[in-house]
Amino acid sequence: MEEKYNPYTIENKWQRSWEKDRLFKVDIQKDKEKYYLLEMFPYPSGNIHMGHVRNYTIGDVVARYKRMRGFNVLHPMGWDAFGMPAENAAIANKSHPATWTYQNIDNMRAQLKKIGFSYDWDRELATCQPEYYRWEQWLFLKMVEKGLAYRKESYVNWCDPCQTVLANEQVEAGMCWRCGKEVRQKKLWQWFFRITDYAEDLLMHCDKLPGWPEKVITMQKNWIGKSVGAEIRFPIIGGEGGDISVFTTRQDTVFGATFMCLAPEHPLVGTLSEGKEQAAAVNAFVERMSRQDRTAKAVETFEKEGVFTGAYCLNPMSGMEMPIYTANFALMEYGTGAVMSVPAHDQRDFDFATKYGLDIVVVVNHEGGDLIAEGLTEAYTGDGIMINSGSFDGMPNREAMEAIARHLEDKGLGKKTVSYRLRDWGISRQRYWGAPIPMIHCPSCGVIPVPEAELPILLPEDANLLEGGRSPLPELAAFAQTTCPKCGGDRARRETDTMDTFVESSWYFERYCSPDYDGGMFDKEAVDYWMPVDQYIGGVEHAILHLLYSRFYTRVLNDMDLVKYKEPFTCLLTQGMVCKETTSCPEHGFLLPNEIAEQDGVPHCTICGKAAVVGRVEKMSKSKKNVIDPNILLERYGADTTRLFCLFAAPPERDLEWSEQGVDGGYRFLNRVWRFAAACMDDIKDVSPYTDAPDSLEGELKKLYKKTHETIQRVTRDIEDRFHFNTAISAVMELVNALYAFDAPADAPERHRVVRFAVESAILLLSPIVPHFTEEIWEALGNSGSILLAPWPTHREDALAKDELLIVVQVNGKVRSRFNAAVDADDELLRKRALSDERVLKFIADKSVKKVIVVKKKLVNIVV
């Protein structure tokens, strides 16, 4: 064993050794229990960043730990390879997205290998490969068959100059992020997945995911957003039997509905105002609303406004004539797009009614109170007793909810129903770099699926990307022009939209089970063995979309009998962000690390020399210029220190704050272990570790032996139960400290064997965390075979047994003294010792003892 720890040579050595022996390759082994560990695969953006390093280190530790516990561990890695950055980079570099993507993949793969992650690289996949998206297209056709994929016209953010659809994130204050021109809402035909069919099932199973963080569960529940209420129809006056259907959760207040509000996009808005004097104003309002940025609008500053359509409807319960408005606070996407407005009991309706001088009718009176419409300054939204509600007067409103719903159903005026916030998943992207949607538009036959045998529909490689990100596919005749599979007509066109990249990431975990399978999406036997994923790890930013889509997709596969389970991920860990303080110069804004220089302990801007300001600790991001490149860490300290730091600085679910000193500390610890091992290696390399009962050991030896077993127990519990690697590491640090403090006579019997056991245990416990480092020492100890094939150590109960226990003595709950007592000391003995303790006597001298509480093996509390 070298005297000095040299991370570079040993990391190189072991990475090559693992690869040569193909140690991470796994196959189905029916006789072994499987464990599928998955980290969210990266988008191949070009470089691995600290967030990746943290995510994958956490996963790697668990994978290596589970392997040592005897599981057959599947731990794959791949690339979420379709997406916009590739297109943008290709436009900027005048190259092709595929070139850019594959270069990035090569680069990032090499980086990941340098960190020593234990992936089965034989299973690597990239979602932009035709062998992958072919099966996605196949499932799309199946979903069309089942009616789960469909086409409808819907509103999108559209930029005219750029001729493209923008994602919500690309609309900044109503303007296009690229050209700065106004974005408008445009109606386009788009493909959707009917995720709303599964809303109830997705919601119900939220409570059957005990291995998921509470936070993610509630986020999913809120996103699905179930409301129980009623649908009520309001006949349009003079509308020849037509009516307006509304959704409400407060059907008890229906007698108080005094006007109606329709979303500006509601189809009735145009027809109701048509030919009336209000028509022009209504059209102008609708037009103005369509230009409003619907995502970035600040609610607080958003004023409720609307215009009267000139039409009226009838309140079916109160018989009142209600004016019909179109208003900006009515949302087409929710419920039916129409709101029965009850100003007395809904704040929005109240604001609107006050503004436009509309009637207010109180129908729920609060307990013992006397609400009158005239005196109201705000809506009363609480519970109470029904008034002004015909035969329902006097009923508690909670009861009236049920009674009115029944009444409406009996009279055929409405029905009880539920509404969800969740909307169908729009998967069309007017983009090039994605999986083509396998459909054909024929002028005579309509929209026709591509025959299965023609899959995959390849994304043409010879496309030239266009300025502004506009998709070249519609203009690429070789791709777009085709013959109709039904009538054979040659005037058919391919669908030129591609699929949302979230579709690819909704089933990649199944593909990993049999990545080369060409008879379907996956080999059923492989999926039956490996799936579901036992532990999934990734950033909380995917708490809703990716995870919800994957749960939906899995249900679709389940309904088609392709898989046997409904939930793809049994346990989920969402790791926190990697953060660092920002530093900025009053003149030059955020500063890069190399633009900061210390002068008299104060950071200065090296561009202008002014004092720089150290700002908040924030997520590492290029725009904040507080990014640390993992490559620098790998060069300066090596992979093991980098891994150790990521795990030691914070528990995984919490944010991790970058600290130079923290990395140093980790490096120092490894060196400390190394030096100890190197110093005692000659003594211990040829002896077998002491693993017998502790009886024949004494004094220091027994103490160290016990400490070793305690450490094994603590580390195992910390990793197994809760992934608290930080405390696992600190437990090993304590053991190492104990080794340094160890002071048994040089000739004590069994000395070397006990030390060997301690050192070897520490190495084994650390091996999932710092695998190269521990391999090297493991080898030096004379062990044959890789440490990662060694079994995880287990503790002996008899070694943990204590001879004496420290008993705490409290007086009135305050600790006043401590003493050692035999393990089996009974209450009476403890009581006597406590009461005769000299320090305790000081506190009870002039008082009378009221009560003495004795807690076995722990403490005595004396109440005076």
Added chain:
RNA sequence: GCGAGAGUGGCGGAAUUGGUAGACGCACUGGACUUAGGAUCCAGCUCUGGCGACAGAGUGGGAGUUCAAGUCUCCCCUCUCGCACCA
């Protein structure tokens, strides 16, 4: 506004079922070894008072339950995240 999580030394963070608050690490201080050390080893390190033994206070604030509260209950404050005119 609704929902979730968090608040512990100078800092990152520890504290099974309520039972020694501050493990471990960083920073800092002192000592040892050294030509030297920013290496290493040993020791100290919540605050206040005291040379000290020790005493008092202390887990965002305030009440409560209890022999005993960082931990349980209620109210309040602050921060972070998510959703947000959801009818």
